[in-house]
Amino acid sequence: MAPEINLDHRAGKKNRPWTITLIGLLTIAGMASMPLLAGEPDGDRMPDLVRFLGHFHPVVLHLPIGIFALILLQEITAVFTKQKRNDNLVPMAAGAVSAVIAVLAGFLMYHGGGFEGSEIAELHLWGGLAFASAAVLTYIVKTWTVALHASQFPFQILLLSTVGVMGYASHNGGSLTHGSDHLVKYAPDPIRGVLGLEPKEKPKDTMPLESQVVYADIIHPILESRCIKCHKEGNSKGKLRMDTFDLLVKGGKEGSALEAGNASDSNMIIRAELPDDDEEHMPPEGKPQIEDHELLIVKWWIDQGADPVKKVGELALNDEVRAAIAKLNMAADFNKDHSLGKADITQTKTSNGKQPQSGEKTDALTENLQKIVADLSAEFPGGLAFESQESANLTFTAVSLRNNLTDENFAKLGPVIPKMVSMDLSATSITDRSVALLAPAGNLRMIRLCETAIGDASLDTLLKLKNLESINLFGTKVSDAGVKKLVALPKLKRLYLWQTEVSEAVIAELKKQLPELQVITGI
Template sequence: MMVFLAVAGHYGGSLTHGENYLTQYLPDGIKRLAGMPIEEKGPRLIENLDEAVVYTDIIHPIMETRCNSCHNASKKKGDLQMHTREALLKGGENGPIFLAGNAAESEMIKRIHLDPNHDDHMPPKGKSQLTDEQVLLLEWWINEGAPFEKKVAELKAEQEVQSVLLTLADPNANKSAVEILLAEGTTAPDQEKLKTYVERGISVKALSNDSNWLQVTLYKKDSVDQVLEKLAADFPEQITWLDAKDTPLTDAGLEAVGKMKNLTRLRVEKTGISNAGLAHLANLEYLESLNIYGTEVSDAGLDYLSGLPNLKRLYAWETGISREGAAAFVASGAKVDINLGYEVNVVDSLTVEVKPVAVNN
């Protein structure tokens, strides 16, 4: 009875999960001891994108990771196999799964776009789902006629598709310098030094549970300029978010901030800083967001920010920065959105418009 149960259970598992369901998730060390082949994990980068065969190098690997566990040589869910070109062309119990030249009317694409809780959604609930980028590539291939031999350079590709294709050769292709920095990480901060700040009631904590990046929040009670000088000495690489709004911060304190070389977000609104303080920020190459609302900064202070390559957002309402000065700054080549607050317009006796005043790149 036990033998029959074991055989029946194994057969049922093979039908449900595929014939290698017992071994596919074994650690590599155990596979080596057992003399089993070790599959290469993770995406395989394409060395020459233009020469890559679209089906072989791009589409088939997507199907291998997202579809073939249920549609392979030993398991034909819905009488459908997807592990070979012939199987794909044959289709399943409901006929062909794609209509060459028309992704929107292709059964495969329709099922991918069903609600995840729908019985016909593919891949089924509980299985690894396709990413938006993978769906885009499948739709592109089908719309281009679902060719099996053509190379990337032989097919037309809109900008969105081109951007996704580039990531197949370089995972960082569409990432900003800041995204790459944060993804690559930094060295671990000294835990003993962190502990001293916690004991002093200063908020210094990890940006996330699995990250060495730090976020710092300072308050009115803190001796801000002195604390910043110490923080810049202890964690010059790890601090990436700093919030010192509504504190006794001065231009002297910003000198220490300028030494936090991987800073990406800085809030110093409603503090005593001026144009002179911004001069200390000129080398923060990863700074993306800066809030100087309610400070003494004027149009002249923008000159110190002109060399920041990644600055995307500047919040500057209730400062000395004029709309004309902001427009000139953007016109000079700065790729930044400058938010100057809100203006109130009386449209008629019953209507008042409140609109954001922003100068965009």
């Protein structure tokens, strides 16, 4: 009978993982050659299938991260507790395979378009390739370690290196999605000092409107909050940078982002006005969207010549734009005073990551909104209230203010206007300037403007509020020209026109166009 040790020796040679090694090395070579063979990314020539598969990258990428983090934790535990190691190769194989799949999807996403000229995207790509290659190599070494009953040390060093590369690639991916300063953006000054960062800039007091430089003080902050994160140094999607005026004019692969004097033909405006679900719409789905009053300001600036140094007082300024700028400045001041983000009211998400439905309360929304309402109640005693205990929608009445409610103090309601469902502004001192601020009030169902100085310009704003059911214009200066446009409000049920100059002919036409509309013209 042959010695038992020789049988084990022959079996060991037979079971050595040569096939796994060969497949793994070919996989590494293939991944390393992909960027060289594919060349520069050009989404314009990529078929939809490439983009479709590439968009699975965010779905897959967390799997290898979790697996390798768990394997590292197991190894550390085994070292310190002297426990027997788990030589099951399935977790390592799953980690390596999922890393390769994530990198392939990421590679397709990179070449599907939108990342041309992005230094961070390129670093993330190469970091991902390095991680996947290291993951495969670590798996190969692990199989040999188990097959030969060899020392764990080479595997442990390689595993630690793989996780380190994974961290580097993940950081660049986070920077690509959230901005390069996403880890330290909210760091307190003591921590910033330890990290060698400059202290946070203290918010500047708002200058008088006419003294503000339009580009530097108004336009650039809008672009910074909506566009620059994806169009700056190190991350210039579409080879477009928007972080300076000169680069904005220079444009990207589609040419200049703006055409001075012609907003409607400016690429940045065309993209912003596309439907939200259009693939070319900017900002892309899931990113903070530009608000109506912000878009109005940018279009006004471009139409006025897009000058980088002129002040507001040097340009033609109508009431609608003035109100939009006032809202922008007021929201910035309010958020500065209350340490709130610009989108706390309009962009709050539920726990599942989706936008809350109209009136749906979330913990974050409730906390922020209640704080704002409490602070505004000092300015408008008895004016603001929640629609119900279960609702995040708001109502406002000026019954205790009347003539004391002016355009100036009405503008302070800007942060909560998107949540309004009912507003009673009767007998106040507001004008068309205040009503222009209601453009974001998409949930508004009832408004009373009776005995105010508003005119047809206010009706143009109300036309944007498609959920309006009741409008009271008693004793106002509205005319036939403005009122007949209200036929475009599909849900309008009650319209009060007593003591106005609206003709019977227009009223008859309204009733004809909207059979369910009740027009009240007297007692």
